[in-house]
Amino acid sequence: MIKKFNKYSLNIIGYHYVREIKKSKYPNINGVEFSLFKKQIKFFKKNFNILPLEDIIEILNKKKYIPKKPLLLLSFDDGYKDHFNYVFPTLIKEKITGCFYPPTSIFDQKVLNLNKLQVILSK
Numbered sequence: 703m704i705k706k707f708n709k710y711s712l713n714i715i716g717y718h719y720v721r722e723i724k725k726s727k728y729p730n731i732n733g734v735e736f737s738l739f740k741k742q743i744k745f746f747k748k749n750f751n752i753l754p755l756e757d758i759i760e761i762l763n764k765k766k767y768i769p770k771k772p773l774l775l776l777s778f779d780d781g782y783k784d785h786f787n788y789v790f791p792t793l794i795k796e797k798i799t800g801c802f803y804p805p806t807s808i809f810d811q812k813v814l815n816l817n818k819l820q821v822i823l824s825k
Contacts, residue, residue: 750774776800
């Protein structure tokens with residue numbers, strides 16, 4: 703089902719795993735296959751104004767921007783190396799931005815409980 707987006711809406715797409723899942727150590731993990739991610743980015747570029755967070759905050763504060771297309775913010779959570787290996791190069795190539803939110807626990811070399819659960823569920 704394709705939702706019709708209002709041109710005045712702000713949409714946020716949150717990603718976790720983006721990789722070549724079928725070829726990975728965890729082929730059943732819940733994530734987005736890299737080839738599908740690239741197709742989604744093409745769709746988003748065609749149908750949305752993909753803006754950096756700073757621009758969206760400015761637009762929301764001024765309440766004056768009238769977009770031709772709905773606004774979109776891309777979010778990448780949990781600091782996976784997939785984001786560096788797959789997402790980041792794709793965003794650079796497509797000249798778009800996203801927000802990356804790595805957890806501080808990675809600096810202590812701790813695995814998030816969420817990640818442990820995802821691996822268990824993928825088995």
